[in-house]
Structure formats: structure tokens, C-alpha cells
Amino acid sequence: MIMDRLVREASESPVCVGLDTKPEYLPAAIAKMDRDEGDKLFLFNKKVIDATADLAACYKVQVACYEALGIEGMSAYARTLAYAREQGKLTIGDCKRGDIASTAEQYAKGHFEGDFEVDFLTVNAYMGYDAVSPYLPYVKDHDKGLFILTHTSNPSAKDLQEQKLEDGEQVFEKMADLVDEWGKDYIGEEGYSALGAVVGLTYPEAFADIQSRHPHTFFLVPGYGAQGGTGKDIADIFKRSRCAVINSSRGIICAHRGKTEGPDFVDYIRESAQTMKTDIMQWL
Amino acid sequence: MIMDRLVREASESPVCVGLDTKPEYLPAAIAKMDRDEGDKLFLFNKKVIDATADLAACYKVQVACYEALGIEGMSAYARTLAYAREQGKLTIGDCKRGDIASTAEQYAKGHFEGDFEVDFLTVNAYMGYDAVSPYLPYVKDHDKGLFILTHTSNPSAKDLQEQKLEDGEQVFEKMADLVDEWGKDYIGEEGYSALGAVVGLTYPEAFADIQSRHPHTFFLVPGYGAQGGTGKDIADIFKRSRCAVINSSRGIICAHRGKTEGPDFVDYIRESAQTMKTDIMQWL
Numbered sequence: 001m002i003m004d005r006l007v008r009e010a011s012e013s014p015v016c017v018g019l020d021t022k023p024e025y026l027p028a029a030i031a032k033m034d035r036d037e038g039d040k041l042f043l044f045n046k047k048v049i050d051a052t053a054d055l056a057a058c059y060k061v062q063v064a065c066y067e068a069l070g071i072e073g074m075s076a077y078a079r080t081l082a083y084a085r086e087q088g089k090l091t092i093g094d095c096k097r098g099d100i101a102s103t104a105e106q107y108a109k110g111h112f113e114g115d116f117e118v119d120f121l122t123v124n125a126y127m128g129y130d131a132v133s134p135y136l137p138y139v140k141d142h143d144k145g146l147f148i149l150t151h152t153s154n155p156s157a158k159d160l161q162e163q164k165l166e167d168g169e170q171v172f173e174k175m176a177d178l179v180d181e182w183g184k185d186y187i188g189e190e191g192y193s194a195l196g197a198v199v200g201l202t203y204p205e206a207f208a209d210i211q212s213r214h215p216h217t218f219f220l221v222p223g224y225g226a227q228g229g230t231g232k233d234i235a236d237i238f239k240r241s242r243c244a245v246i247n248s249s250r251g252i253i254c255a256h257r258g259k260t261e262g263p264d265f266v267d268y269i270r271e272s273a274q275t276m277k278t279d280i281m282q283w284l
Numbered sequence: 285m286i287m288d289r290l291v292r293e294a295s296e297s298p299v300c301v302g303l304d305t306k307p308e309y310l311p312a313a314i315a316k317m318d319r320d321e322g323d324k325l326f327l328f329n330k331k332v333i334d335a336t337a338d339l340a341a342c343y344k345v346q347v348a349c350y351e352a353l354g355i356e357g358m359s360a361y362a363r364t365l366a367y368a369r370e371q372g373k374l375t376i377g378d379c380k381r382g383d384i385a386s387t388a389e390q391y392a393k394g395h396f397e398g399d400f401e402v403d404f405l406t407v408n409a410y411m412g413y414d415a416v417s418p419y420l421p422y423v424k425d426h427d428k429g430l431f432i433l434t435h436t437s438n439p440s441a442k443d444l445q446e447q448k449l450e451d452g453e454q455v456f457e458k459m460a461d462l463v464d465e466w467g468k469d470y471i472g473e474e475g476y477s478a479l480g481a482v483v484g485l486t487y488p489e490a491f492a493d494i495q496s497r498h499p500h501t502f503f504l505v506p507g508y509g510a511q512g513g514t515g516k517d518i519a520d521i522f523k524r525s526r527c528a529v530i531n532s533s534r535g536i537i538c539a540h541r542g543k544t545e546g547p548d549f550v551d552y553i554r555e556s557a558q559t560m561k562t563d564i565m566q567w568l
Contacts, residue, residue: 020386020387022390062387062390064381064383064387064388064390064391064394065387065390067390067391067394067395067400068390068391068393068394068398069394069398070362070394070398070399070400071355071358071359071362071399073394074355074358075355078354078355096381096382096383096408097348097380098380098382098408098410098433099348099380100436100438100440101438102304103304103346103348103349104348106306106346106348106349106351106352107348107351107352109352110348110351110352110353110354110357111351114352114353114354115354115355116351116354124380124382124408124410125443125444126382126408126410126433126436126444126445127433127436127438127440127441127444127445128438128440128441128442128443128444128445129440129443130438130439130440130441131440149382149410149411152384152410152411154384154385154411154412154414155414156384156411156412156413156414156415157411157412157414158412159409159412159413159462160409160410160411160412160455160458160459160462161410161411161412163449163455163458164449164450165447165448165449165450166448166449166450166452168450171444171447171455174444174447175444178443178444
């Protein structure tokens with residue numbers, strides 16, 4: 001079961017490398033190549049994957065950065081995923097897709113088969129169970145998993161997610177309850193459901209609340225590094241349970257910026273992934 | 285201002301043709317062609333646009349159906365949008381994108397410029413204002429618009445959207461309030477904000493509630509036809525104000541199924557769009 005595999009990878013290193021790659025992040029060694037922007041993004045990502053494969057539990061690829069470049073960007077997205085999977089690494093398509101019924105079936109087909117195939121897809125369930133159920137045949141029969149947005153790491157998460165319901169729960173708590181309920185038939189050997197939750201590191205109390213109420217939920221955690229979350233914040237979570245992979249995007253893939261424009265940029269990237277792993281593991 | 289243009293188009297005909305095109309919808313005349321699936325989707329869409337251009341306020345293209353076919357599907361998505369725009373028609377990218385800050389900036393770039401350029405994008409604001417603000421420079425300076433998911437047409441919309449908040453509002457009402465507030469600096473000559481809302485036809489009371497409270501919000505309305513909404517339901521809305529375009533996808537683009545597999549399939553499609561227009565306009 002795919003979540004079992006992620007849980008085991010995460011026990012070695014909880015680092016999820018976020019490939020939110022934009023043209024302005026490329027070192028001159030790649031930026032100056034006579035190729036299209038999509039090719040360059042892919043070449044950069046390939047170098048990042050090669051440099052960090054033994055340090056990363058998985059790679060989260062942010063599709064928005066590739067959609068921004070149109071067809072050539074989407075080609076880079078597809079090639080990045082294929083390359084990571086060829087290296088035996090787990091992939092998360094950070095697509096936050098949210099639609100229902102026959103439309104969500106199309107997203108499931110698009111992201112769990114074919115050019116854009118990933119192991120896990122991030123999903124937005126504002127539309128309720130209809131936005132999740134079309135993925136479940138893939139969870140059941142094709143060893144795929146989901147991460148459903150629950151409490152995100154951004155400041156305006158409060159606009160909706162922290163609204164209080166009449167029963168005293170906040171909206172994000174309701175979402176966490178739903179994720180738990182929807183996933184109860186998909187719990188693996190490691191005790192976690194194939195339907196995980198996205199919960200940011202930037203709201204530690206919300207995290208503790210969800211974690212204590214939902215022991216079968218595994219988390220994809222944004223907010224480390226550039227967004228302000230620290231190794232100590234993660235240690236507080238992991239003292240309770242080792243229930244998460246922690247994403248860093250800019251903190252890793254921009255580590256070379258201002259230091260080198262040359263081909264040795266990968267050394268800085270590897271070092272930053274190693275530092276992040278150490279920053280987390282030192283507390284365990 | 286783009287919403288002014290849509291309001292005016294909708295006063296002629298409130299029909300939004302939904303290009304949720306899947307390979308199984310193609311008539312044999314196209315399906316049997318020796319071309320890739322993406323080419324065939326585009327050829328079909330082009331015929332649909334040609335057959336309905338004088339009957340449609342706009343075209344809503346459901347990106348999921350194109351993502352499902354990978355790169356060749358995305359190429360069909362891009363060509364469909366370009367063709368509709370070349371014909372002088374307004375386009376809605378039904379992408380329901382929902383991400384924040386620098387990531388949403390990438391979505392804005394991807395869908396308001398370049399290969400995937402549309403006039404309006406559907407957006408999921410579960411993440412709050414941070415999921416909307418990155419599009420606003422395009423709304424302001426590049427004459428673009430948004431439709432934000434508020435109360436969707438699906439049965440499980442109730443899972444989250446109909447949860448009651450402690451102040452007595454439901455979650456979708458809170459979202460409608462936010463859409464109104466976020467859009468207040470973008471109101472055009474016709475009195476509607478460039479930030480519209482997606483509200484389904486299948487919950488008439490929810491619609492009446494939002495419509496009466498938010499006179500500056502223009503609506504993209506799914507749920508007509510295949511999902512159960514009728515011309516009478518729309519008449520009830522339009523008696524109060526002409527505040528919406530009404531989408532039909534399968535009801536139009538599948539009108540030929542079971543009737544013809546030949547090249548005259550477009551006659552059935554045109555007829556269904558005409559029937560829908562008449563079904564709505566007869567009440568006005």
C-alpha cells in the first residue's frame with residue numbers, strides 16, 4: 001500500500017523536496033542554455049533529484065509552476081514525474097484539484113495514469129465527498145493515495161478554515177473529521193489511511209488538535225523554512241507520532257541562489273536537504 | 285471591463301456552452317479519424333463552437349477532460365480556447381484552481397497569459413483571500429475575471445458548504461460574503477463585480493439567498509439539464525435580476541448521441557443550444 005511505503009520512507013527521512021521550480025530559480029549554468037524554458041526546468045529538476053534522492057522521502061511537484069509555461073511547462077512536469085519515478089522515488093502531484101463526479105474522474109485518470117502519473121495527488125474537498133470518491137477506485141486498485149487540504153499554512157487560512165461552526169468545531173476540524181471518515185476503509189499495515197491531510201506547520205495548535213483526534217491520518221506538512229516553521233515545531237509533532245512528511249521547496253531548490261551560478265549549484269541544494277534532515281532528526 | 289461584456293452577452297442569451305469533451309462523446313465521423321485523441325477533441329470543439337457561436341454568451345472549457353489525456357489533451361485545451369477567442373467569444377477556464385501567494389501567481393500567469401489564456405477562471409477559495417489576491421492584478425490591468433466556487437450543484441455540497449457557523453450563517457453564505465467583499469473595487473458599468481460566484485441551480489433557496497444579499501455578484505450557474513435544473517428555475521432567478529450565465533455541458537455536446545454518428549451531428553448540437561435558449565427566454 002502506497003501510504004505504507006511513504007510512512008517507511010518518512011521514518012528514514014521526513015524530508016519532502018518541493019519542486020516548485022520557476023525560471024528565475026535556475027542557475028546561469030542552466031538558464032543560459034539554448035533550450036526552451038520547459039526543458040530547462042526539467043534539467044534542473046533532474047539535477048535536484050539526483051542530488052537529493054537518498055535524503056528525500058518523496059518529491060512534491062507543484063503543477064502551477066509548470067502550467068505557467070503552457071504546453072512546454074506541462075511537458076517538463078510530465079518528464080519530472082517520470083524521472084523521479086524511474087529513480088524509485090515517490091511522487092506527490094501538488095495539484096489541489098477539486099471537482100466532482102465525472103469531472104473528478106477525469107482528474108483521477110489524468111493524474112493517476114498517463115503522462116502526469118503520480119503516486120499521491122493533493123485534493124481540495126470544498127465540494128465534499130463527491131470531490132473525493134472518484135479517486136477511490138485508484139486508491140483501492142492502483143495503489144494511489146490522496147492528501148486533502150485541511151488546514152493550510154497561509155495567513156488567510158483563517159478566512160474560511162478557522163470559522164467556527166455551531167457545534168463548536170472549526171471548519172478545518174470538520175474537514176479533518178471528513179478525511180478520517182472517508183479514509184477508514186483504506187488503512188494500511190502502518191496504521192495510516194491512504195487518504196492523508198495537508199496541514200501547515202504554521203498553526204501548531206491546529207496541528208496538535210488534528211493529530212490527537214485522528215491517529216490514522218498521515219500528514220503532508222508545508223510551512224517549513226521559507227514559511228517560518230522550524231525543526232523544533234516538527235519535533236513537537238513527532239514526539240506524539242511520526243505521522244508526517246515535511247515539505248520544503250524554496251529552502252532547498254533555491255539554496256544555490258546568491259552563492260553560485262555554476263554547475264556546482266547542486267552541492268548547495270544537497271547541503272540544504274541534508275541540513276533540513278539533520279534539523280529534524282536531531283530532536284528524535 | 286470583461287464582466288460588463290459577459291453581462292451584455294448574457295442579456296442576449298444566457299447560455300454558456302460547456303466543453304467538457306470526452307473521447308466517448310465524439311461521433312463516429314470524428315472518432316474514426318486517424319489522428320490523436322487530442323486532435324479529435326479539438327476538431328469536435330471547433331465544430332461545436334461554429335454551430336453555437338450566435339447562441340452562446342460564452343464557452344466554459346472543463347480542463348479536467350483535457351488533463352485526462354496528458355500533453356495531447358492540454359494541447360487540445362489550448363487550441364480550443366484560442367479558437368473560441370479568435371471567433372470573438374468569451375471563454376471560462378473551468379479549472380477550479382486553488383492555491384496561494386506565489387503559487388497562485390503561477391496559476392494566474394498560466395491561465396491569463398500564454399497557451400491557456402482565458403477571459404475568466406474558476407477558482408476555489410478554501411484557502412481564503414491568499415487564493416484570490418494573486419489574480420487581482422490581472423483583473424485590474426488585463427481585463428480578466430474570476431468565478432469563485434460558492435455553492436456547487438452536487439449532492440455532497442452539503443458536507444462542508446452547508447455546515448452552519450456559530451453566527452447562524454452557512455459556510456457557503458460566508459463564502460458569498462467574501463466574494464462580494466473581495467470584489468467591491470472591481471464593479472463595472474453594468475453593476476457587477478469582476479469576481480463572480482459559482483452557484484448551482486440545484487439549490488434554489490441557497491441561490492435566492494445569495495442573490496438577494498449580493499446584488500453586485502454575477503453568477504456562473506451549473507446544474508441545468510443533465511443535473512436537473514429547468515428553465516423555470518432560471519426564470520425564478522431572472523425575475524429578481526438578470527445576474528447569471530447558465531452552463532449546460534452534456535445537454536448540448538452530447539445532443540447527437542443515439543441520433544447520428546455522421547457529420548450532421550452539429551445540427552443536433554445547435555438545436556439543443558437553441559432549445560435551451562428558448563427554454564430560458566420564454567419566461568422573460
